[in-house]
Amino acid sequence: MNHRFLNIVGLAAAMALTGGCSTNKSVVDAKAPLPAVAKPGAPAGAVPAWAPKKHAFNPSRTREHDLLHTTLRVSFDWEKQYLHGLAELTLKPYFYPQNRLTLDAKGMDIHSVHLMQGYDGTALEYKYDGQKLTIDLGKEYTRDEEYKIEIDYTAKPNELAAGGSDAITEDKGLYFINPLGEEPNKPQQIWTQGETEASSAWFPTIDAPNERMTQDIYITIDPKYTTLSNGTFVYSRQNADGTKTDYWKQEKPHAPYLAMLAIGEYAVVEDRWRDVEVNYYVEPAYEKTAKKIFGNTPEMMEFFSQKLGVDYPWAKYAQVVVRDFVSGAMENTSASTFMEDLQLNERELLDKSWDGIIAHELFHQWFGDLVTTESWANLPLNEAFANYSEYLWAEHKYGADEAAYLNMEELEQYLDEAETKREPLIRYYYNDREDMFDSHSYAKGGRVLHMLRKLVGDDAWWASLNLYLTRNKYSDVEVAELRMAFEDVTGKDLMWFFDQWFMKPGHPELLVTQRYNKGQLQLNVQQLQDTAYTPVYRLPLQVAIWTEGKKQLHPIVVEKASQTFTFDVATQPQLVLFDAEQQLLGTVEHEKTEEELLFQFRHAGHLAPKLETLSELQEQVSRPQVQSIYKEALKDEYWAVRSTALSMLSRLKEGQAASLEPTIKQMAVQDKKGSVRAEAILALAGWGGSRHQDLFRQALSDSSYQVAAAAILAYASTGAADAKQRMAQFEDESNEEVVLALATIYAVQAGPEKYDWFMQKLKSASGGELYYLLQSFGAYLASNSQTNTPEVIAMLGEIAQEHRLYYVRAAAYQALMVMSEKPEVERLMQEIKAQEKDERLLQMYGK
Numbered sequence: 016m017n018h019r020f021l022n023i024v025g026l027a028a029a030m031a032l033t034g035g036c037s038t039n040k041s042v043v044d045a046k047a048p049l050p051a052v053a054k055p056g057a058p059a060g061a062v063p064a065w066a067p068k069k070h071a072f073n074p075s076r077t078r079e080h081d082l083l084h085t086t087l088r089v090s091f092d093w094e095k096q097y098l099h100g101l102a103e104l105t106l107k108p109y110f111y112p113q114n115r116l117t118l119d120a121k122g123m124d125i126h127s128v129h130l131m132q133g134y135d136g137t138a139l140e141y142k143y144d145g146q147k148l149t150i151d152l153g154k155e156y157t158r159d160e161e162y163k164i165e166i167d168y169t170a171k172p173n174e175l176a177a178g179g180s181d182a183i184t185e186d187k188g189l190y191f192i193n194p195l196g197e198e199p200n201k202p203q204q205i206w207t208q209g210e211t212e213a214s215s216a217w218f219p220t221i222d223a224p225n226e227r228m229t230q231d232i233y234i235t236i237d238p239k240y241t242t243l244s245n246g247t248f249v250y251s252r253q254n255a256d257g258t259k260t261d262y263w264k265q266e267k268p269h270a271p272y273l274a275m276l277a278i279g280e281y282a283v284v285e286d287r288w289r290d291v292e293v294n295y296y297v298e299p300a301y302e303k304t305a306k307k308i309f310g311n312t313p314e315m316m317e318f319f320s321q322k323l324g325v326d327y328p329w330a331k332y333a334q335v336v337v338r339d340f341v342s343g344a345m346e347n348t349s350a351s352t353f354m355e356d357l358q359l360n361e362r363e364l365l366d367k368s369w370d371g372i373i374a375h376e377l378f379h380q381w382f383g384d385l386v387t388t389e390s391w392a393n394l395p396l397n398e399a400f401a402n403y404s405e406y407l408w409a410e411h412k413y414g415a416d417e418a419a420y421l422n423m424e425e426l427e428q429y430l431d432e433a434e435t436k437r438e439p440l441i442r443y444y445y446n447d448r449e450d451m452f453d454s455h456s457y458a459k460g461g462r463v464l465h466m467l468r469k470l471v472g473d474d475a476w477w478a479s480l481n482l483y484l485t486r487n488k489y490s491d492v493e494v495a496e497l498r499m500a501f502e503d504v505t506g507k508d509l510m511w512f513f514d515q516w517f518m519k520p521g522h523p524e525l526l527v528t529q530r531y532n533k534g535q536l537q538l539n540v541q542q543l544q545d546t547a548y549t550p551v552y553r554l555p556l557q558v559a560i561w562t563e564g565k566k567q568l569h570p571i572v573v574e575k576a577s578q579t580f581t582f583d584v585a586t587q588p589q590l591v592l593f594d595a596e597q598q599l600l601g602t603v604e605h606e607k608t609e610e611e612l613l614f615q616f617r618h619a620g621h622l623a624p625k626l627e628t629l630s631e632l633q634e635q636v637s638r639p640q641v642q643s644i645y646k647e648a649l650k651d652e653y654w655a656v657r658s659t660a661l662s663m664l665s666r667l668k669e670g671q672a673a674s675l676e677p678t679i680k681q682m683a684v685q686d687k688k689g690s691v692r693a694e695a696i697l698a699l700a701g702w703g704g705s706r707h708q709d710l711f712r713q714a715l716s717d718s719s720y721q722v723a724a725a726a727i728l729a730y731a732s733t734g735a736a737d738a739k740q741r742m743a744q745f746e747d748e749s750n751e752e753v754v755l756a757l758a759t760i761y762a763v764q765a766g767p768e769k770y771d772w773f774m775q776k777l778k779s780a781s782g783g784e785l786y787y788l789l790q791s792f793g794a795y796l797a798s799n800s801q802t803n804t805p806e807v808i809a810m811l812g813e814i815a816q817e818h819r820l821y822y823v824r825a826a827a828y829q830a831l832m833v834m835s836e837k838p839e840v841e842r843l844m845q846e847i848k849a850q851e852k853d854e855r856l857l858q859m860y861g862k
Contacts, residue, residue, distance in 0.1 A: 017343035075390035076223035119215035188216025275347035346379030378404030399460025521549030559595035689719030700729035758791035793830035
C-alpha cells in the first residue's frame with residue numbers, strides 16, 4: 016500500500032499554498048499546523064507532545080479455523096450499488112475441535128447458509144449481527160476434517176458506517192464509480208480495496224492478515240466491461256441473458272485482504288517478463304502512453320528477482336488504474352491497483368515519473384503478499400520493505416544521487432511526523448489498526464532497513480532477505496523472524512539493533528563538537544534525545560577526516576549519552592564529516608566554518624552535505640568564495656543540486672545575486688530538467704520580472720507543463736498588456752499545474768467573468784488538485800461578492816460534508832467562511848460542524 020495522497024500536486028499548487036515554489040519536492044499533506052516538538056531541557060516532569068501513547072494490547076487474530084479456499088460467484092446491481100454473491104468456503108479447524116464458525120461479514124444481507132456435500136446442501140442455523148456471522152456447524156470437526164460452507168448474500172457497502180484513516184480514506188471494501196453514468200467525463204467502474212479488513216465488506220471471510228486461502232472468482236457483468244482479479248484468467252463465458260461471466264483462479268494461497276476485483280472499460284496493454292504476463296489496465300485515452308508509464312515493470316521484476324534470489328512468485332502481474340481510489344496504490348496479489356494520477360499524457364510524462372510507487376507495489380508481491388505480517392502491529396514488515404524498494408530501484412536505475420535524494424525526502428517526512436508522534440515501529444498498543452499506516456511504518460521503516468543493510472553489508476543483506484523469504488513463503492511472520500534470518504546468515508546477535516530501532520520509539524538527536532590540538536582531533540558526541548522515552552542508541556558509523564586534500568575513514572561506535580573520540584591527525588583537518596556514509600536516521604548538529612562548508616561541497620562525495628552547504632551559506636552569497644560554490648551548483652550534473660541552489664538564491668532580494676542572473680536566465684531556457692527551468696523562471700520573476708518579460712512569454716510555449724505553469728505566474732506578474740489574453744489560451748487545459756497556476760492568478764486578478772471557469776474546474780478536480788483549487792476559489796469569492804451564489808454555497812457545502820478526504824472538506828469549509836455573514840451560510844457551517852467526526856477538523860472548526 017502506498018498512502019501518499021499529495022505525492023505530486025504540481026508547481027502551481029505549491030505556489031497557491033505558499034506563495035513560493037518547490038518544483039521537485041513532494042507537497043506535504045494538507046494538515047493543520049503541528050505543535051513544535053518538545054526538546055531536551057523541557058521542564059522536569061513535562062510530557063513531550065510526541066510521547067508514545069499506550070492503548071490496549073492488540074494481538075494477532077486467534078486461529079480457530081483455517082480457511083483453505085474461497086469460491087465467489089458475484090454479480091452487481093449498479094443502481095442500488097449492491098453485490099449479489101454466492102460464497103463457498105472450504106475450512107477445517109486449525110488445531111482444536113470446533114462446532115461453530117465465526118466469519119467476518121460486514122453490512123450484508125445473509126439469505127442462507129448451507130453445509131455442502133457435493134452439490135447437496137444442508138441448511139445450517141446461524142446468527143448475524145451486521146459484522147459477524149456465527150454458524151452452528153451441526154457437529155464437531157477435528158483438524159483433520161475439511162468442510163464446505165455455502166453462503167448466499169448481498170453486500171451493501173454504501174450502507175456501512177463510514178470508517179478509514181489518513182492512509183486509506185474509506186473502508187467500504189467495494190466501490191461503484193459513477194454507477195448510473197450521470198457524471199460526465201468519468202467512466203463507470205467497480206473496484207475493491209481490502210486492506211486492512213475491508214474484504215469482509217464484499218465477501219464473508221476470516222478477515223485477518225494471518226489467514227491464507229486460494230480462490231476462484233466468477234464475475235458476471237455486461238460484456239462491454241473488462242474484468243481483473245487475482246491469479247490466472249481461465250475463461251469468459253457468454254450467458255443467455257446477454258451478460259458474460261469471467262473466471263479468475265488464484266492457485267497459490269494469500270491473505271484475504273489481498274483479494275481484489277476491478278471492472279471497467281479498459282484498454283489492456285500487454286507486456287511480458289520472462290514467461291509471465293505483465294499487463295497494464297488503463298482508460299482508453301491513455302493506451303498509447305501506458306508502456307511509458309508502467310514500462311519499467313519487467314526490468315524491475317528482473318532486478319528484484321535476481322537480487323532476492325527468489326523469482327517473482329505469482330502467475331501474472333497486472334496493474335490497473337481506477338478512479339477515486341481511496342489510497343495511493345494497493346498491492347493485491349498479482350494485480351496492483353493505482354490511483355488515477357498515474358494516467359499521464361505524453362507532455363505530462365516529460366515532467367513526471369511514477370517509478371517509485373510502481374516499484375513499491377511490486378516489491379510488496381514478495382514483502383506483504385508472499386510473506387505477510389501476522390498482525391497489523393507488525394505492518395513495517397510489509398511497508399518498510401516496500402518503501403525501501405523505491406530507494407533500491409532508484410539506486411539501480413538512476414544512480415546514487417537520485418537514491419540519496421529520495422532518502423533525504425523520506426527522512427524529512429518521518430522527522431516532520433516525529434514532532435508530534437514517536438512510536439515504536441512494531442507497536443502492539445495502537446488505538447486503531449489504521450494508525451499503523453503512517454510515516455513510521457513507511458519512511459522510518461525504510462531508513463531503518465537502510466541502516467541494517469549498511470551494518471551487515473550488501474552480500475549479507477541480500478542473503479538474509481533470501482532466507483527470510485524462502486523460509487517463510489506463503490506464511491505470516493512477526494519481526495523476530497526477520498531478525499533470526501539476519502542472525503542465521505551473519506552469525507551476529509542483532510537483538511540490540513532490532514530492539515532499539517524496531518521496538519523502541521524515537522531517534523537519536525546528536526550534538527557533535529570538535530577540537531584540534533597538537534596532532535590530535537577530539538570529537539565529542541552527545542545524545543540529546545529525551546531518554547525518559549527513547550533509548551541511548553548504539554550507532555556504528557564512520558567519520559571521514561580530510562587533511563591536505565586526503566580523506567581517511569575511521570569507524571566508531573557511539574553508545575553513550577556523551578562520548579569523546581580521539582584521532583591522530585597530522586595537521587588541522589580541512590573537514591570532518593560525521594556519519595561519512597550519510598546513513599543515520601536521526602538529527603546531527605555539527606557546526607562548521609565557511610571554509611569547511613566550501614570544502615565539503617567539493618569533496619564530501621554525498622548529496623546531503625552538498626545541499627547542506629548551499630543551505631548554510633545562502634546568506635553569504637555576496638562573498639566571492641561563496642558565490643563560486645553557487646555558480647558550480649547551478650551547473651551541477653544532478654538536477655536536485657541545481658534546484659536547491661535556485662531555491663536558496665530565490666530567497667534573496669533583487670540585486671543580491673545579480674552576477675548569477677545570466678546563468679539563471681540560461682537555465683530558464685536550456686536546463687534539461689523541466690522542473691529546474693520552472694524554478695529558474697520563478698526566481699527571475701521574484702527579482703523584478705518585468706525585465707524578463709520576453710523570456711516568460713517564450714516559456715509559455717515550453718514543452719513542459721511545469722514550465723508553462725511557472726511562465727503563467729511569472730508573465731502575469733509583469734503587468735504585460737496581453738497577459739489576460741495569453742492566460743485565456745490555457746483555460747481549456749486539464750493539466751493540474753496549469754489549472755492551479757491560472758487559479759492562483761484569477762483568485763486575485765479576475766472578476767465575475769471567471770466564475771464559470773472556476774465552477775467547471777472545481778467539478779472536474781479531485782484530491783490534491785481540488786484542495787488547492789478550493790483555496791484559490793476562496794480568495795476569488797472574497798474579491799467578487801457577486802459570485803457568492805446559492806449554487807456556490809450548495810457546492811461547497813456538499814464538498815465540506817461529503818468529500819472522502821478530510822483536508823478537501825477543510826478547504827471547502829474555509830471557502831464558505833468567506834461568506835459567513837450570510838445567515839444561510841452560517842447555518843450550513845453549523846450543520847457541517849455538527850456532522851463532522853474528524854478530530855483534526857473539529858479542532859480547526861473550534862467545536
